Amino acid sequence: MIEPGDYVEIEKDGKKWHGMVMPHHAFSGRDILVIKLDNGYNVGISIKNARIKLIRKGEKGSRKSEREIRKRAGEKIALLGTGGTIASYVDYRTGAVHPAATAEELAFSIPELFDVCDVDARIVFQKLSENITPSNWKKLAREVAKELNGGKKGVIISHGTDTMAYTASALAFMLKNLNGPVVMVGSQRSSDRPSSDAFFNLISAARVALTDLGEVSVVMHSSISSDRCYIHRATKVRKMHSSRRDAFVSINDEPIGEVGEKVIFYGNYRKIGDKKTVADTSINENVALVYYTPALSKEDFERLTEDKDGVIIAGTGLGHIRENLVGSVRKLIKDGIPVVMTTQCLNGSVNMNVYSTGRKLIKAGVINGKDMLPEVAMVKLMWVLGHESEMENIRKIMETNVAGEINERHKIS
């Protein structure tokens, strides 16, 4: 009986392959055996007319016993799958990339995970992250609270990288009194590829899930080498490269820490408490993010912000827009629509006191987004509008740090 983890030789049509048998995926034909070659690549081989020789059995026994130790210590974590590259694999019949369809596939795609901790894996939903919507954020927040209040030491969420930072910041605002770490993790290469970051990222996430970090974090490669992950604060992280493994970067703040063989925290972080975790998922999705450019006309601006309950502007520099838009901004605020200024520079803080344009915006009542990323300010405003309707309360909460999204130590340099 050949099982996943066994090292085998396959001979077929005069060719020979050596490698470790990978777990079977639901979408792969039953006649396809996937093995991980010594060079790290996976290949799928039809077993029709193939001779398969067992070279040595996999080391399942020892893994199981380590897992038992974790189990006895009660250190069980939840792995919630949402889709994305990290839990996907190549269907070797068609070449297409599929998400893991079952909890087993999700967990099995990275068996090394069980060396670190005992895991209950399940699929919450299955989406490429570009398809994730605010209602998915709510669902996920509720599932996380359920797991933490149900006794899990921590929660890992595997997520597509495209919108992972949006989801992370939404969870950071929605989840209160965290009694366990919430760690989001993704990968830029599917686990089939030898250059995959899936293994290391997921194992690093598991290590973080076993700490006392009472914040939502994103754990991803710190560089293109495989020896370290950063622990990013959910509200300060942004995907800054379309393809590199170190695409995630903390902006306007240091990462919370790093993970190699062990977890190192760089400075202060919020610690887990012993109250029940609350998922406060009330949001108002009707918020516009207006990205200012010199080509944005007054008509464009008004069209974009019409019927919205809140507006985030990604302005230029210290927080500016063209002077002839200030009247439209003023009108929105007079009508009770909060308008928050952020900077499209991403790095650095808004400061509307330096130039005349900024002072006009302050006078019009624009809320200072300080050093918040435009996307994070948008998610925060959605969450604030789910709770508050009075302008001055909205302003106060938007300008106050709630979940690490405003770095009070941030100095203009």
Place this chain on the structure above:
Amino acid sequence: MIEPGDYVEIEKDGKKWHGMVMPHHAFSGRDILVIKLDNGYNVGISIKNARIKLIRKGEKGSRKSEREIRKRAGEKIALLGTGGTIASYVDYRTGAVHPAATAEELAFSIPELFDVCDVDARIVFQKLSENITPSNWKKLAREVAKELNGGKKGVIISHGTDTMAYTASALAFMLKNLNGPVVMVGSQRSSDRPSSDAFFNLISAARVALTDLGEVSVVMHSSISSDRCYIHRATKVRKMHSSRRDAFVSINDEPIGEVGEKVIFYGNYRKIGDKKTVADTSINENVALVYYTPALSKEDFERLTEDKDGVIIAGTGLGHIRENLVGSVRKLIKDGIPVVMTTQCLNGSVNMNVYSTGRKLIKAGVINGKDMLPEVAMVKLMWVLGHESEMENIRKIMETNVAGEINERHKIS
């Protein structure tokens, strides 16, 4: 007679100041004398009841003779002022920052410039850069061509930093057959402040304006120290910090070179030719830049793109949007509206072949923005639509490098 450049002692109300007399600004009261203190700060002192003692005369003579050498060599450059911090100063009666109002103020704000070259300075317009519009780009392109074809060795454009990268890329597309360098320069601190980057940036820009660089470039501090500027390619540079002196960063490409005591080019660059410089300013401003977020509804997308002649999407990751927007994209393209995909990650390239969402977008006819910055793709599409109306021609030009905006050597890493 006390003149700018003289070192003086001022005594008033029992206090003493030592410093160099600064040129008088049009907006400052005639009764205010501005001196640069030894610590680098400027102060404005009312000369009413003040005693002013000349300590030593300024070194005007020697500067003039160096300037004469440049003059004889025919190395005269044009400095075109457009407003912004670099050519601004503090009115010491009110504390407000004003742009230089006359050519003399502009040139005089940095007298060290004349050590490097002979300069004809003039004001083209006077705007904080957040107020600059596409029609200003056209005006500027025509003025540059006039200067270069009129015999200037090169052109420096001083510009506010907020939208300098937009203007730079517009000039890069509009100006053909450059017969002299076009160097854009700004500063993050007004020249009144001891930490000002205005001096070093402008002098570095002048050094670049004397080379054979036949491209539009942006010259700004390479780090927070004052010893080096980078020469950024106009179509690859982005303002990446709201306040730091090294805010400008080349994205998806190396800078063209650096400037310290002299200019060093890192690799290949386009050299100036001997044809006449052409300002081809035909553009179509009716282009939308859609910044995708999970909160962007189908209605938002359609409202944003309605009646537009071209659309740039700043998608997620490798170039994605939510699946339920693909139909709206398809409809736009069927109606003859070009839609170009870029990535909001800024770094890295679009690749729509990897995931199913991308493949659907390719099938719908979306143009591949490759490694172009979203803002640069927008400016380019405005320029392309000023010349072409046939979809396949638009696609071909958008996907081909015209002015350094697509880095053909860019590899997905």
